[in-house]
Amino acid sequence: MFSLTSRHIAATVVCTLATGALVSAPVVAAQTADGSATDKVTLLNITDYHGRISAAQPSTVAFADTIESLRAEAGADSSLLLSAGDNVGGSLFASAFRDDQPTIDVLNALGLASSAVGNHEFDRGVEDFQGRIEPAADWDYLAANVTVDGVGMKEYSLHEVSGLTVGVIGVVTEETPTLVSPSGMVGVQFSDPVDAVNRVADQLTDGDDSNGEADIIVAEYHEGAPAAGSIEVARAQSEVFDDIVTRTAGSVDAIFTGHSHQLFAWEGEKPAGERTGLVGSVDRTGLAGGSLGSLTGSLGGTETGGPTTRPVLQAGSYGGHIGRVTFDVDPETREVIGFTQENVAVPSSAAGADLSNPVVADVKQIVDATLADAEIVGSQPVGTVTGDITTAYRNGTRDDRLSESALGNLVGQFVKDAVADRGGADIGFMNSGGLRAELFNDPADQDGNITLAEANEVLPFANTLVTMSLTGEQVRNVLEQQWQPAGSSRPFLALGTSDNLTWTFDPTSPAGDRITSITIDGAPVDPAASYRVAAASFLAAGGDNFTEFAEGTDVRDTGLVDSEAWQGYLAERRVEGIDPDFARSAVAASNLPGTVQAGQEYSFTLSDLDLTSLGAPTTRTATVELGGASLGTFDAVSGIDDVTFGPAAHVTPLDGRVDITVTIPAGTPAGETALTITTDTGTVITVPVTAGATAPAPVR
Structure with a gap:
């Protein structure tokens, strides 16, 4: 076993990065300092599966087949299947009507080794989790930042892969009490997840076998980035995610995240104080802004001279992708000296699944029986x-x-x-x-x-x-x-x-x-x-x-x-059917008048006019009325509005806008009234205004 100060040695590091679903394998394989081959450790990761027992889109059998195929590529005893939580809860009917037992059966058949506890594991309260879900799972449920009546839940698990010890630490979002029914969480306390990961990582690298030791450390966070554009944008949007990326101990070799249902495979810098020893040059071509590229460089030193970066990966949700991180490990020093990462898409159907594989066949049997029962009821x-x-x-x-x-x-x-x-x-x-x-x-x-x-x-x-x-x-x-x-x-x-x-809103206001x-x-x-x-x-x-x-x-x-x-x-409403309604309840508004004068002209803009639900039409026109009198019809502008409030003014793009200029009719009575704006897509926004007296004629 090696202490933290000797975990990383001279190496050539190659790692890959992408903003989308798939990261390509590196062109050059990592090697040890003397040029010999490395050992390989492959980590397969899922997150937010949410009981997706289904024949297609997603296909549970294709999900199983993809995992088994990736295992076969890694080689016998060289891979580990992990989860970042929310394996159950919010499930499809086939799993939900059987209290998610079919999902637990599938994950047991697939040999899930460890999982962070997700907030949805607590949907029915902590007693249900500890009394029903946890006993049925063959895997370890981990929550290093949770105590129940003062007693900590299981914090980590150790697994032998390719002759190396992999330590897995699991934590759950500190927001969990706001995400489940409070009545089921009496006596449950949640602490800072990064602090908990770092505390356990220290134990696993302190040289004391009594509290566990690991060659490779993996953090499973049931917490994640709010969006998948780039790691820089995600860190800027979320203090919690920024904390995960920047403050997780350098002894942690991989960070898997979940909860936010995003899909990304990024490269995160280890804390600066734990990555000294870099010598030579580093080529970061193509890495700015989180774009696809590669990192290569010569590393040296005996303190922390391994990779200065680590994979930060989230595998989306609902079994649509399998995250894969492969570590190159020096067989002599047992140190990680390089990695690759990717999110592998799962086919929407099981048409090409290998049913001769006993695991895939077992999963198919579970799924077929479950769907048959669900079909009768559902x-x-x-x-x-x-x-x-x-x-x-x-x-x-x-x-x-x-x-x-x-x-x-x-x-x-x-x-x-x-x-x-x-x-x-x-x-x-x-x-x-x-x-x-x-x-x-x-x-x-x-x-x-x-x-x-x-x-x-x-x-x-x-x-x-x-x-x-x-x-x-x-x-x-x-x-x-x-x-x-x-x-x-x-x-x-x-x-x-x-x-x-x-209602109307201004995203730039405090x-x-x-x-x-x-x-x-x-x-x-x-x-x-x-x-x-x-x-x-x-x-x-x-x-x-x-x-x-x-x-x-x-x-x-x-x-x-x-x-x-x-x-x-x-x-x-079964006979007549329910029609889709694409009217918006809320639009962004700029320069809305509060008080208007008869005879005066006013200009304002409404933005975020279009829903993004499937089938939603694009707004083409907006008609303005005051007290039943039409003040005009205006053409809308389609596409993302980054003009009215500036780029990235809101947390999500504003779709469509209309610029309006109206003149308040002469003779409009003073008092409380309203401008009513109606779009051709059905949105009706009422803007209360106070009408003043008619403006006096100009003196000539």
């Missing part, structure tokens, strides 16, 4: 949609939680309607992270194209629906809390809302002042008035950092389970 039609109604998409990927979506707003409307006979509500809210699948239109299904299974997959968490009273000012605070606190995994979480709530107008049923929100609000119990308890909900008064649990009420909501 195939009955419950509803109809006339077009796809989906979450927000970005770069071809669903579940963009930073953006408003057609599905989120439909569910927000459902929440409001569902409680109509339980005291009613003025507004319905839905958190974007609770939408786990889409409503796809299949015209061939004449008897209803949304099945019980498909409906359940949209809202799988079985929350109850809760109503409460919030003041108008509190409603504003709720909307402001879409911008998440500093250090959150995602900088913004877009709420779905009932269709009677609209925190707390970004919401510039709010209307309910076309009338301005009164800050002092009380409004009845409905939401799922998770959100009502302040989940996803929407803490203002927890300050509500006259809180009532309706007893309605959201998934069951949702099925009824769809069933009631």
Whole structure:
């Protein structure tokens, strides 16, 4: 065993980097100082699998076949399968209706060795995790930053790979208490994940066999980057991710992340104080900004002279990719001297799967039996949609939680309607992270194209629906809390809302002042008035950092389970079907007038006009009215708006804008009124204004 000060020696390092799904293997293989061949250790990684037991898109059998193929490439006893957490929870119906046992069976069959605990492992509380999930899993669940009633959970595991000891440390996002039901987390404490990783990494490299020792150390963080553009952008957007990249101990050879469902394979610099000993030149051609390139250089010294960088990888979600990191290890010194990394795409179907492989065959047997049972229960039609109604998409990927979506707003409307006979509500809210699948239109299904299974997959968490009273000012605070606190995994979480709530925002304004107008049923929100609000119990308890909900008064649990009420909501509309609604609830606005004078001209801009849900049209025109009188129709500009507020003003691109110049008609009566802007895509934004007296004629 080697101490930290001798872990890295003279070497030639070759590593690769990419911003997309795949990183190419290096042209030159790493060698030891004397030119001899290196040992290889391959780490395969998954994250946020979320019970994807499915025949296609994703195919569970193809997922298994890809893992087995990568194992075969690595060679016998030279690979290790790991996970960054959220293996279960938020699952497809086939897994969910069996309490995720099929998913656990599949991962057991695949020989998952260790996994970080994810926040979704706690969906039903810590007792359920420790009493149901953990005992059923053949792998080690790790959470070095969690204690239960003062007792720490398992922190690390040790595995022999290619004759080397690989130490795996697991941690979970410190935000977990805001992401699950608080009632199930009594006595559970979460600490800083980086501090926990560094503490355990120190133990695994201190030369004391009594507390574990490892040749290679891997950190599995169930925490990740908010976006996958580049490591520099991701670090700038998230203090937590920046902390992971820059402060994780240099003794950690690889960082796997999860939670944010992003796909990237990046190169992160080790802490400066732990990477001295570099001699010679380093070619960083093509590495700026996280672009594809390679790093080569001669390293020397006996203190910490190995790679100055390490892989920072996240394998997306839902089993769509398998992360692969391969280390080159000097067989004499047992030191890592180079690495390659990539995210390998999983085929959408199992057409080419090798069923002669006993592991793949075993997984297929589990999947076939599970899907057959699920088909009996879940195939009955419950509803109809006339077009796809989906979450927000970005770069071809669903579940963009930073953006408003057609599905989120439909569910927000459902929440409001569902409680109509339980005291009613003025507004319905839905958190974007609770939408786990889409409503796809299949015209061939004449008897209803949304099945019980498909409906359940949209809202799988079985929350109850809760109503409460919030003041108008509190409603504003709720909307402001879409911008998440500093250090959150995602900088913004877009709420779905009932269709009677609209608002405007200025993304460049200071925190707390970004919401510039709010209307309910076309009338301005009164800050002092009380409004009845409905939401799922998770959100009502302040989940996803929407803490203002927890300050509500006259809180009532309706007893309605959201998934069951949702099925009824769809069933009631099965004959006529539900049409996709692509109207936006929120638009960005610049230079909105507060007070207007008759006869005067005013110019302002509305931006972020277009949803990114599948099938959403592009806004072409916007018509402006004042008191029922038309003030004109204006052509919209399609594409990303980086002009109105400047580049990267918002946490996600602003899609489409319209520049408006209107003259307030002469004779407009003084008093409270409103500008109403209606787009050809159905968005209706009401901007309250105060009209003054008609401007006097100029003196001639």
